[in-house]
Amino acid sequence: MQSPRSEANTRRDFIKTTGKLAAASALAGVALPHVHAAGDSTLSVALVGCGGRGSGAVVDALSNKTGPIRLTAMADVYKDKLDGSYRALKRGPVANQVEVAEDKQFLGFDGYKHAMDSLKPGDIVILTTPLAFRWVHFQYAIQKGLNVFMEKPVTADGPSSRKMLKLGEEASAKNLKVGVGLMSRHSRGLQELYKRIQDGEIGDVVMMRGYRMHGPVGSAFSTKYPGNPSELMWQIRNFHSFLWASGGCFSDFYIHIVDHLCWMKNGWPVKAQALGGRHYKVNTEDKPFIDQNFDSYSVEYTFADGAKMFMDGRCMNGCNDIYSSYVHGAKGLAIASSSGDCGLPSSIFKGQNADRANRLWTSEVKADERNPYINEWNDLIDAIRNDKPYSEVKRGVEASLTCSMGRMAAHTGQEITFEQMLNHEHEYAPGCDTWTADSPAPVRAGPDGRYPIPTPGVVKDREYGPNPA
Numbered sequence: 467m468q469s470p471r472s473e474a475n476t477r478r479d480f481i482k483t484t485g486k487l488a489a490a491s492a493l494a495g496v497a498l499p500h501v502h503a504a505g506d507s508t509l510s511v512a513l514v515g516c517g518g519r520g521s522g523a524v525v526d527a528l529s530n531k532t533g534p535i536r537l538t539a540m541a542d543v544y545k546d547k548l549d550g551s552y553r554a555l556k557r558g559p560v561a562n563q564v565e566v567a568e569d570k571q572f573l574g575f576d577g578y579k580h581a582m583d584s585l586k587p588g589d590i591v592i593l594t595t596p597l598a599f600r601w602v603h604f605q606y607a608i609q610k611g612l613n614v615f616m617e618k619p620v621t622a623d624g625p626s627s628r629k630m631l632k633l634g635e636e637a638s639a640k641n642l643k644v645g646v647g648l649m650s651r652h653s654r655g656l657q658e659l660y661k662r663i664q665d666g667e668i669g670d671v672v673m674m675r676g677y678r679m680h681g682p683v684g685s686a687f688s689t690k691y692p693g694n695p696s697e698l699m700w701q702i703r704n705f706h707s708f709l710w711a712s713g714g715c716f717s718d719f720y721i722h723i724v725d726h727l728c729w730m731k732n733g734w735p736v737k738a739q740a741l742g743g744r745h746y747k748v749n750t751e752d753k754p755f756i757d758q759n760f761d762s763y764s765v766e767y768t769f770a771d772g773a774k775m776f777m778d779g780r781c782m783n784g785c786n787d788i789y790s791s792y793v794h795g796a797k798g799l800a801i802a803s804s805s806g807d808c809g810l811p812s813s814i815f816k817g818q819n820a821d822r823a824n825r826l827w828t829s830e831v832k833a834d835e836r837n838p839y840i841n842e843w844n845d846l847i848d849a850i851r852n853d854k855p856y857s858e859v860k861r862g863v864e865a866s867l868t869c870s871m872g873r874m875a876a877h878t879g880q881e882i883t884f885e886q887m888l889n890h891e892h893e894y895a896p897g898c899d900t901w902t903a904d905s906p907a908p909v910r911a912g913p914d915g916r917y918p919i920p921t922p923g924v925v926k927d928r929e930y931g932p933n934p935a
């Protein structure tokens with residue numbers, strides 16, 4: 467999924483798929499269970515963060531055929547993003563379920579409140595802004611009694627991880643259902659691989675390898691702030707460049723592979739040590755990059771039993787591109803994702819070579835369950851309509867923390883433990899619940915346009931130093 471060149475294609479593919487599902491299910495005449503006390507089984511959905519993923523998530527949600535569901539409110543801090551998303555949805559396969567009146571399209575940093583205020587308890591809000599705002603929006607959703615789908619990663623630092631864990635417990639105590647967009651967990655192929663690994667088919671897991679290596683993508687590599695809009699708004703627009711907004715390219719891009727490999731191992735690593743650096747410091751026009759990312763990372767994670775996981779990430783053109791994941795056991799090898807974040811098929815081999823002759827098993831998934839983005843919505847809505855316990859928050863936070871731990875190990879040049887990351891006091895976006903478009907950005911450029919960047923071996927207890935005076 468979501469390969470740098472194919473994310474748009476993937477979205478197009480599942481828009482096609484959902485169109486077919488819609489036609490099939492209209493013919494089938496599906497029974498509609500009740501979810502609201504008033505006897506109205508319609509689920510209303512609000513979208514907070516109307517970018518590429520938010521718009522895709524709406525299509526996935528509205529493609530669910532277990533009962534009536536519609537989009538009724540949208541919120542964003544950028545008008546062009548909200549308008550563009552609305553127009554695209556109105557042209558797409560779920561257009562008839564997009565019922566967002568003009569007075570339900572909210573702009574600004576408090577837009578999320580208005581969008582959620584327009585829903586009833588038991589409805590659903592989709593949180594697809596950059597991660598810094600996740601806890602703010604989740605907190606309000608819980609207050610309003612809403613079910614939630616939120617995108618990954620959910621945190622980049624210790625303080626917001628602790629907040630999110632607590633909020634996750636509050637949501638469960640209120641019986642709210644919460645999905646987190648780590649769609650690997652809903653890949654039917656990976657689900658079967660997980661069972662087979664737990665059943666001992668490859669023996670004890672001793673080592674895992676994950677790779678996401680391709681050219682520069684997203685907004686991870688930025689040149690100097692052009693002076694408008696406000697520095698904060700510009701950083702939001704280029705959120706992959708800033709650790710406070712996204713956890714940088716390491717967290718944002720590599721989390722799916724980190725997450726599903728840890729799932730196969732049935733635990734989270736206890737510590738990490740890592741390499742990484744910035745090889746290319748200027749773009750093709752010789753303009754300096756000013757973002758906070760390295761262009762290559764290699765993280766060695768260690769689990770409590772001593773097993774290792776290596777995650778290699780690179781955003782560089784002209785190099786050997788690899789985007790897949792592997793689990794080595796004492797008896798055999800498994801390919802978890804054969805291409806992309808969790809691309810089918812998964813497979814198991816005798817010994818450590820992935821030779822066809824050694825292949826013992828390959829996943830076979832029914833055609834209508836091959837898209838994990840659709841599966842994750844079907845699973846969430848099933849839990850909502852049939853009142854099944856459902857919270858992916860804790861593991862969403864743990865996957866986010868595992869990424870932050872590896873990233874911080876690379877950025878500081880130190881060994882970092884899971885507990886250190888969880889309990890770290892550096893908060894990357896303090897006060898983001900009170901921001902307006904004119905608030906100062908949490909990292910600010912010096913006179914040369916550069917932001918505080920990681921300096922391994924120099925700044926060792928934080929990922930980056932203070933703003934220039």
Ligand SMILES: NC(=O)c1ccc[n+]([C@@H]2O[C@H](COP(=O)([O-])OP(=O)(O)OC[C@H]3O[C@@H](n4cnc5c(N)ncnc54)[C@H](O)[C@@H]3O)[C@@H](O)[C@H]2O)c1
Binds near residue numbers: 547
């Ligand atoms: N699961 C996946 O495969 C997958 C794929 C892509 C993106 N994502 C995740 O989805 C999230 C969004 O990514 P994207 O690619 O859609 O980015 P995007 O920039 O296209 O969309 C984010 C939107 O949020 C808006 N926004 C920012 N701050 C806001 C605020 N405080 N209130 C309301 N709106 C706000 C932005 O203006 C923008 O329209 C990220 O966390 C990303 O990691 C997940």
